[in-house]
Amino acid sequence: MRIVTWNVNSIGARLPRLLPWLEENAPDVVALQETKCADDAFPYADLAALGYEAAHSGDGRWNGVAVLSRVGLSDVSLVLEGHPEPRLASAQCGPLHVTSVYVPNGRALGDPHYDYKLAWFRSLRERLDGFDPASPLAVMGDMNVALHDRDVWDIGAFRDSTHVTSAERDAVRALLDWGLVDVEARPGKGDVPFTYWDYRAGMMHKNLGMRIDYLLATRAVPVRDAWVDREARKGKGASDHAPLVADVDL
DNA sequence: ATGTCATCTTAGAGATGA
Secondary structure (H helix, E strand, C coil): CEEEEEECCCHHHHHHHHHHHHHHHCCCEEEEECCCCEHHHCCHHHHHCCCCEEEEECECCCCCEEEEECCCCEEEECCECCECCCCEEEEEECCEEEEEEECCCCCCCCCHHHHHHHHHHHHHHHHHCCCCCCCCEEEEEECCCCCCHHHECCHHHHCCCCCCCHHHHHHHHHHHHHCEEECCCCCCCCCCCCCECCCHHHCCCCCCCECCEEEEEECCCCEEEEEECHHHHCCCCCCCECCEEEEECC
Protein backbone atom coordinates (compact mmCIF):
# COMPACT_ATOMS: atom_id res chain seq x y z
CA MET A 1 0.00 0.00 0.00
CA ARG A 2 0.99 3.60 -0.54
CA ILE A 3 0.86 5.99 2.41
CA VAL A 4 1.37 9.74 2.53
CA THR A 5 1.75 12.56 5.01
CA TRP A 6 1.17 16.13 3.86
CA ASN A 7 0.76 19.45 5.61
CA VAL A 8 -1.56 21.11 3.10
CA ASN A 9 -1.78 24.56 4.73
CA SER A 10 -5.56 24.84 4.33
CA ILE A 11 -7.45 22.06 2.60
CA GLY A 12 -9.89 24.63 1.25
CA ALA A 13 -7.20 26.64 -0.50
CA ARG A 14 -5.37 23.45 -1.54
CA LEU A 15 -8.26 21.46 -2.97
CA PRO A 16 -7.45 22.36 -6.63
CA ARG A 17 -3.98 20.90 -6.06
CA LEU A 18 -4.85 18.11 -3.64
CA LEU A 19 -7.56 16.34 -5.63
CA PRO A 20 -5.54 15.95 -8.87
CA TRP A 21 -2.53 14.89 -6.79
CA LEU A 22 -4.57 12.13 -5.17
CA GLU A 23 -5.82 10.96 -8.55
CA GLU A 24 -2.34 10.90 -10.02
CA ASN A 25 -0.53 9.28 -7.09
CA ALA A 26 -3.33 7.03 -5.90
CA PRO A 27 -2.29 6.68 -2.25
CA ASP A 28 -4.23 4.24 -0.07
CA VAL A 29 -3.88 6.25 3.12
CA VAL A 30 -3.18 9.97 3.60
CA ALA A 31 -2.43 11.86 6.81
CA LEU A 32 -3.21 15.55 6.41
CA GLN A 33 -2.24 18.44 8.65
CA GLU A 34 -3.24 22.10 8.86
CA THR A 35 -6.56 21.60 7.16
CA LYS A 36 -7.61 24.95 8.71
CA CYS A 37 -11.16 23.81 8.31
CA ALA A 38 -14.18 23.24 10.52
CA ASP A 39 -15.63 19.74 10.43
CA ASP A 40 -18.80 20.92 8.70
CA ALA A 41 -16.75 22.53 5.91
CA PHE A 42 -14.49 19.52 5.30
CA PRO A 43 -14.70 18.34 1.66
CA TYR A 44 -15.95 14.83 2.45
CA ALA A 45 -17.89 14.57 -0.82
CA ASP A 46 -14.95 15.54 -3.06
CA LEU A 47 -12.78 12.95 -1.34
CA ALA A 48 -15.49 10.29 -1.40
CA ALA A 49 -15.72 10.81 -5.15
CA LEU A 50 -12.11 9.64 -5.32
CA GLY A 51 -12.85 6.66 -3.10
CA TYR A 52 -11.65 8.01 0.25
CA GLU A 53 -13.29 7.77 3.61
CA ALA A 54 -12.14 10.52 5.94
CA ALA A 55 -11.80 11.19 9.63
CA HIS A 56 -11.26 14.88 10.35
CA SER A 57 -10.71 16.96 13.44
CA GLY A 58 -10.87 20.70 12.93
CA ASP A 59 -12.47 23.79 14.38
CA GLY A 60 -11.81 26.41 11.77
CA ARG A 61 -9.04 28.87 11.43
CA TRP A 62 -6.01 27.03 12.81
CA ASN A 63 -4.66 23.48 12.97
CA GLY A 64 -6.90 20.63 11.81
CA VAL A 65 -5.85 17.07 10.93
CA ALA A 66 -7.33 14.21 8.97
CA VAL A 67 -6.82 10.60 7.95
CA LEU A 68 -8.03 9.60 4.48
CA SER A 69 -8.28 5.95 3.53
CA ARG A 70 -9.54 3.87 0.66
CA VAL A 71 -8.70 0.60 2.42
CA GLY A 72 -11.11 0.96 5.32
CA LEU A 73 -11.40 3.39 8.20
CA SER A 74 -12.34 2.22 11.69
CA ASP A 75 -11.52 2.79 15.37
CA VAL A 76 -11.30 6.53 14.77
CA SER A 77 -9.90 8.64 17.60
CA LEU A 78 -9.53 12.40 17.50
CA VAL A 79 -8.38 12.92 21.05
CA LEU A 80 -5.05 13.56 22.69
CA GLU A 81 -5.69 13.56 26.42
CA GLY A 82 -5.40 17.02 27.94
CA HIS A 83 -4.99 18.88 24.65
CA PRO A 84 -8.19 20.20 23.10
CA GLU A 85 -6.70 21.71 19.95
CA PRO A 86 -7.38 19.58 16.84
CA ARG A 87 -3.89 18.23 16.24
CA LEU A 88 -4.32 14.45 16.21
CA ALA A 89 -6.46 12.01 14.24
CA SER A 90 -5.99 8.27 14.21
CA ALA A 91 -7.70 5.30 12.64
CA GLN A 92 -7.22 1.69 11.64
CA CYS A 93 -6.77 1.66 7.86
CA GLY A 94 -6.84 -1.94 6.68
CA PRO A 95 -3.72 -3.62 8.10
CA LEU A 96 -2.14 -0.37 9.28
CA HIS A 97 -2.97 1.83 12.24
CA VAL A 98 -2.37 5.44 11.23
CA THR A 99 -2.01 8.57 13.34
CA SER A 100 -1.86 12.03 11.76
CA VAL A 101 -0.22 14.62 14.00
CA TYR A 102 0.34 18.34 13.81
CA VAL A 103 2.77 19.10 16.61
CA PRO A 104 2.62 22.65 18.04
CA ASN A 105 5.18 24.97 16.44
CA GLY A 106 6.66 26.32 19.68
CA ARG A 107 7.07 29.83 18.26
CA ALA A 108 10.19 30.83 20.22
CA LEU A 109 12.39 29.66 23.06
CA GLY A 110 10.89 30.96 26.27
CA ASP A 111 7.44 31.32 24.74
CA PRO A 112 4.71 29.40 26.60
CA HIS A 113 3.95 27.72 23.27
CA TYR A 114 7.36 26.05 23.42
CA ASP A 115 6.47 24.39 26.73
CA TYR A 116 3.11 23.45 25.26
CA LYS A 117 4.96 21.78 22.39
CA LEU A 118 7.04 19.65 24.76
CA ALA A 119 4.00 18.78 26.87
CA TRP A 120 2.12 17.79 23.73
CA PHE A 121 4.97 15.49 22.73
CA ARG A 122 4.92 13.87 26.17
CA SER A 123 1.21 13.20 25.83
CA LEU A 124 1.74 11.73 22.37
CA ARG A 125 4.40 9.40 23.77
CA GLU A 126 2.12 8.33 26.62
CA ARG A 127 -0.67 7.68 24.16
CA LEU A 128 1.54 5.13 22.41
CA ASP A 129 1.37 2.96 25.53
CA GLY A 130 -2.11 2.01 24.39
CA PHE A 131 -0.62 0.34 21.31
CA ASP A 132 1.68 -2.56 20.50
CA PRO A 133 5.06 -1.69 18.97
CA ALA A 134 5.08 -5.15 17.34
CA SER A 135 1.96 -4.30 15.31
CA PRO A 136 1.89 -2.35 12.02
CA LEU A 137 1.52 1.25 13.10
CA ALA A 138 2.52 4.61 11.63
CA VAL A 139 2.66 8.05 13.23
CA MET A 140 2.90 10.60 10.45
CA GLY A 141 2.84 14.32 10.28
CA ASP A 142 4.38 17.70 10.84
CA MET A 143 6.57 17.22 13.91
CA ASN A 144 7.98 20.77 13.77
CA VAL A 145 11.37 19.34 14.73
CA ALA A 146 14.54 18.84 12.68
CA LEU A 147 16.04 15.72 14.21
CA HIS A 148 19.61 16.26 12.97
CA ASP A 149 21.66 19.31 12.13
CA ARG A 150 21.64 18.25 8.48
CA ASP A 151 17.85 18.43 8.49
CA VAL A 152 17.99 22.22 8.15
CA TRP A 153 19.69 24.16 5.36
CA ASP A 154 22.15 25.83 7.74
CA ILE A 155 22.33 24.90 11.41
CA GLY A 156 24.15 28.19 12.02
CA ALA A 157 20.96 30.05 11.18
CA PHE A 158 19.14 28.22 13.99
CA ARG A 159 21.01 29.46 17.02
CA ASP A 160 18.53 30.09 19.84
CA SER A 161 15.61 28.99 17.75
CA THR A 162 13.01 26.29 17.99
CA HIS A 163 12.88 23.04 15.97
CA VAL A 164 16.51 22.06 16.69
CA THR A 165 16.84 22.12 20.49
CA SER A 166 17.91 19.06 22.45
CA ALA A 167 14.58 18.97 24.27
CA GLU A 168 12.61 18.88 21.02
CA ARG A 169 14.87 16.25 19.49
CA ASP A 170 14.68 14.18 22.69
CA ALA A 171 10.89 14.35 22.44
CA VAL A 172 11.02 12.79 18.97
CA ARG A 173 13.62 10.26 20.07
CA ALA A 174 11.28 9.18 22.87
CA LEU A 175 8.84 8.14 20.15
CA LEU A 176 11.61 6.22 18.39
CA ASP A 177 12.62 4.56 21.66
CA TRP A 178 9.07 3.26 22.05
CA GLY A 179 9.52 1.34 18.82
CA LEU A 180 9.11 3.68 15.89
CA VAL A 181 11.59 4.05 13.04
CA ASP A 182 12.28 7.36 11.31
CA VAL A 183 11.57 6.38 7.71
CA GLU A 184 13.73 8.84 5.81
CA ALA A 185 12.87 9.60 2.23
CA ARG A 186 15.41 9.06 -0.52
CA PRO A 187 17.87 11.97 -0.67
CA GLY A 188 16.53 14.85 -2.70
CA LYS A 189 18.15 17.84 -4.34
CA GLY A 190 20.97 18.89 -2.03
CA ASP A 191 21.16 15.38 -0.53
CA VAL A 192 18.64 16.02 2.24
CA PRO A 193 14.97 15.15 1.75
CA PHE A 194 13.56 18.45 2.96
CA THR A 195 9.78 18.56 3.33
CA TYR A 196 9.23 22.27 4.06
CA TRP A 197 10.42 25.50 2.49
CA ASP A 198 9.25 28.90 3.77
CA TYR A 199 7.18 30.86 1.28
CA ARG A 200 9.33 33.93 1.86
CA ALA A 201 12.67 35.00 0.46
CA GLY A 202 12.73 32.50 -2.38
CA MET A 203 13.58 29.69 0.02
CA MET A 204 12.23 26.97 -2.27
CA HIS A 205 14.11 28.31 -5.25
CA LYS A 206 17.34 28.32 -3.23
CA ASN A 207 16.51 24.93 -1.68
CA LEU A 208 16.76 26.34 1.83
CA GLY A 209 14.43 23.87 3.44
CA MET A 210 13.83 21.76 6.52
CA ARG A 211 12.98 18.13 7.16
CA ILE A 212 10.21 18.50 9.71
CA ASP A 213 7.55 16.14 8.33
CA TYR A 214 8.06 12.51 9.32
CA LEU A 215 6.83 9.04 8.73
CA LEU A 216 7.51 7.12 11.92
CA ALA A 217 6.62 3.45 11.64
CA THR A 218 7.03 0.30 13.69
CA ARG A 219 9.33 -2.45 12.43
CA ALA A 220 6.21 -4.40 11.51
CA VAL A 221 5.81 -2.00 8.57
CA PRO A 222 8.07 -3.20 5.73
CA VAL A 223 9.03 -0.08 3.79
CA ARG A 224 9.88 -0.61 0.14
CA ASP A 225 10.54 3.01 -0.81
CA ALA A 226 10.01 6.54 0.48
CA TRP A 227 10.36 9.89 -1.22
CA VAL A 228 9.35 13.55 -1.11
CA ASP A 229 7.31 14.87 -4.02
CA ARG A 230 9.00 18.23 -4.52
CA GLU A 231 6.91 18.92 -7.61
CA ALA A 232 3.91 19.35 -5.35
CA ARG A 233 5.72 22.23 -3.61
CA LYS A 234 6.26 24.11 -6.87
CA GLY A 235 4.16 26.56 -8.81
CA LYS A 236 1.09 28.59 -8.05
CA GLY A 237 -1.15 27.49 -5.24
CA ALA A 238 1.30 25.11 -3.55
CA SER A 239 1.45 24.37 0.16
CA ASP A 240 4.70 25.33 1.89
CA HIS A 241 5.14 21.61 2.67
CA ALA A 242 5.69 18.80 0.17
CA PRO A 243 4.09 15.38 0.62
CA LEU A 244 6.20 12.54 2.00
CA VAL A 245 5.20 9.32 0.23
CA ALA A 246 6.04 5.72 1.07
CA ASP A 247 5.27 2.34 -0.46
CA VAL A 248 4.97 -0.36 2.17
CA ASP A 249 4.50 -4.11 1.80
CA LEU A 250 1.28 -4.56 3.72
C1' DA B 1 16.36 34.32 5.00
C1' DT B 2 12.05 37.26 6.82
C1' DG B 3 10.99 38.83 -0.28
C1' DT B 4 4.51 34.84 1.32
C1' DC B 5 0.40 32.87 2.22
C1' DA B 6 -4.20 31.82 4.54
C1' DT B 7 -7.78 33.15 7.53
C1' DC B 8 -10.52 36.05 10.37
C1' DT B 9 -12.63 40.44 11.55
C1' DT B 10 -18.72 43.58 12.72
C1' DA B 11 -16.29 45.73 5.17
C1' DG B 12 -11.67 46.21 4.39
C1' DA B 13 -6.79 46.87 5.91
C1' DG B 14 -4.76 44.93 9.90
C1' DA B 15 -3.90 41.07 13.19
C1' DT B 16 -2.34 36.45 13.76
C1' DG B 17 0.23 32.38 12.86
C1' DA B 18 3.45 29.77 10.34
